[in-house]
Amino acid sequence: RKEVEQDPGPFNVPEGATVAFNCTYSNSASQSFFWYRQDCRKEPKLLMSVYSSGNEDGRFTAQLNRASQYISLLIRDSKLSDSATYLCVVRPAGSARQLTFGSGTQLTVLP
């Protein structure tokens, strides 16, 4: 089983749509969870950390289910500028600070 697994997509959605991405991780003792976004040939940029209680930042909502080892990201009212690859990122247990990246889910928001 891959350490961090994501549906690669692509997801093609119209502007204004709501889209959800899912991610599973294999190490049940993983410590920290993040969503990053990556534009084509650019660096990963932190979108949000994911907390056990769930958290929201504007149009973005992240959820963590430790029992199921599952992380989600919901984007509401999607904009053209949301088009990117969304990376699910986990800090594994036993790791000082290294991050383990999923392969990413590609999103294209269409006008």
Place this chain on the structure above:
Amino acid sequence: EPEVTQTPSHQVTQMGQEVILRCVPISNHLYFYWYRQILGQKVEFLVSFYNNEISEKSEIFDDQFSVERPDGSNFTLKIRSTKLEDSAMYFCASGLAGGTDTQYFGPGTRLTVL
């Protein structure tokens, strides 16, 4: 907003040559990292560095790789004898000490080994 910078943006080298990739982390950060991303693949951890020493490294980070913080601002990755399979985007990242482990990435250096 402070950011991580990297130079050069693109490096082309011949197989077997040494390359040094340079990074300037965010000034008050104490943790430094190198990651790489082969075209079309996921981002992979190489090494983390704290308090002037390597704190973790992956299997990718073999004897051909080394890191250094030669002064108070730069953080470098050296590849001694490049191979074709070293061609990738190399990202530097930095983070604060303490409880937060958020990492901020630089724009990357694209390394092409011919």
